[in-house]
Amino acid sequence: LAKTTQPISMDSYEGQEVNITCSHNNIATNDYITWYQQFPSQGPRFIIQGYKTKVTNEVASLFIPADRKSSTLSLPRVSLSDTAVYYCLVGGALSGGYNKLIFGAGTRLAVHP
Amino acid sequence: AAGVIQSPRHLIKEKRETATLKCYPIPRHDTVYWYQQGPGQDPQFLISFYEKMQSDKGSIPDRFSAQQFSDYHSELNMSSLELGDSALYFCASSLEGEVKAGPYEQYFGPGTRLTVT
Numbered sequence: 252l253a254k255t256t257q258p259i260s261m262d263s264y265e266g267q268e269v270n271i272t273c274s275h276n277n278i279a280t281n282d283y284i285t286w287y288q289q290f291p292s293q294g295p296r297f298i299i300q301g302y303k304t305k306v307t308n309e310v311a312s313l314f315i316p317a318d319r320k321s322s323t324l325s326l327p328r329v330s331l332s333d334t335a336v337y338y339c340l341v342g343g344a345l346s347g348g349y350n351k352l353i354f355g356a357g358t359r360l361a362v363h364p
Numbered sequence: 365a366a367g368v369i370q371s372p373r374h375l376i377k378e379k380r381e382t383a384t385l386k387c388y389p390i391p392r393h394d395t396v397y398w399y400q401q402g403p404g405q406d407p408q409f410l411i412s413f414y415e416k417m418q419s420d421k422g423s424i425p426d427r428f429s430a431q432q433f434s435d436y437h438s439e440l441n442m443s444s445l446e447l448g449d450s451a452l453y454f455c456a457s458s459l460e461g462e463v464k465a466g467p468y469e470q471y472f473g474p475g476t477r478l479t480v481t
Contacts, residue, residue: 285468294454294472295407344467346460348395348419352468354406
């Protein structure tokens with residue numbers, strides 16, 4: 252699995268757009284980029300996943316440049332309830348129960364009123 | 365929609381005792397993963413099962429064992445408990461048997477908080 256680097260913490264205010272960038276210089280050709288969100292004392296929650304270009308769902312957008320050495324998770328108009336730890340994970344698509352999640356140090360996002 | 369169920373939600377044990385944690389995956393999901401999250405730490409992968417067979421193993425102590433049963437529920441058995449085993453234990457399930465399911469898209473349960481005294 253490729254090593255990832257992301258900010259330790261970020262602060263924002265309600266209503267703002269938040270962009271969290273993750274660096275993964277050693278990403279392999281068949282690696283996917285996946286983001287999870289975790290609230291205190293709760294299990295991580297899958298947010299979004301992409302391979303290249305841009306992916307958007309009802310929660311967030313994921314921007315991936317052509318070289319795929321980084322990616323940016325974009326949260327539009329955050330609210331207090333978006334305060335959580337956000338993890339960026341990179342890994343190849345395996346099968347048969349080998350897609351374990353390797354969590355590195357995530358980004359602690361604090362949203363203020 | 366049905367989610368991953370874990371039981372018990374809280375468990376208090378003494379050192380050297382045994383604990384059994386249970387996980388009921390989302391119906392039709394074929395893969396179960398177990399993770400441990402210590403206080404202030406990131407989740408760590410322990411073990412996984414695909415179609416009732418152990419598939420992958422992480423930093424799981426020899427004192428721990430796990431299995432997946434015919435109904436796809438899984439149990440994590442922990443013996444000779446130590447103070448350092450105090451943590452949140454999460455089970456996650458996924459559907460890896462279908463192409464349309466994205467890799468690394470796992471659904472986590474609420475966790476079992478184990479406290480060893």
